[in-house]
Amino acid sequence: MSAIQVIYLLVTAATLLCGYGVVASSRLMHSALWLGATFVGMAAIFVLLDADFLAAAQILIYVGAITTMILFGIMLSDIRDLRPEPGAPVWTRLLRLVLSPRRGLLPLLAAVGFTAALWVVTARTPWPAEPAAAPDNVTASIGDVMFSQYVLPFEIASVLLLVALVGAIVLAMREEVRSR
Structure with missing residues (x-):
């Protein structure tokens, strides 16, 4: 067994343990943090499989955006709903x-x-027996397609994330005004 295979097995085991932590944690914030760690583990697996673009997308979209939105949702929730049982x-x-x-x-x-x-x-x-040879620069070709043919859905998704962030800030400020 090569060193890469051993590292792959270790990263996979760590990712599975983090995934179990998501569903087994009794605190919602801990579950969200375990989810972020699971996403990072998946990105590491993509790197080990030479899928660099998928690893970058995993970090940017799932760790950066999705986990952040989940954490915003938790922080904007009522604390009495989030406390575990003593x-x-x-x-x-x-x-x-x-x-x-x-x-x-x-x-x-x-x-x-x-x-x-x-x-x-x-x-x-x-x-x-042999994997098919990948094109020279897969990331560049994916970027060309994403920003030429699929630029409208890409921009709609970014505007949607911006609206969600502004809505979260407005809701948080509204709660702050009510508490005063």
Whole structure:
């Protein structure tokens, strides 16, 4: 096994653990941070697979925009809705979390089932011996297409994100005025 394969397995295991942290965390803010870490792990996997453009898009769109919007939503929510239940010490809560059907066993069983299905599909698929050669500069050709043929949807998405940010600021200021 080569060094790249070992690094790939380690990054994949870390990404899977972060993904489990998203669904198993009892605090909403921790779930959002685990989600950001999962997105970063996916970007690292794309880098290891020589998909540099997908890695950059993963960082810019998912880590930069989506995780930020989720964090804005959490910060604009009422704090009473976000607090976890007061409970026992950390190890007791962790054991209860792992053994609970909704946050522990069910996501774990779903992940194991999905992994088994992927394993079967991968094992039964006839893969070519040599991968097809990629064009010289894939990122440049994707950029040319994105900013020539698909410039209107790209600009609509950016305006939509700007409107969402301004709306979040207006809602936050409205709540501040009400509290005074």
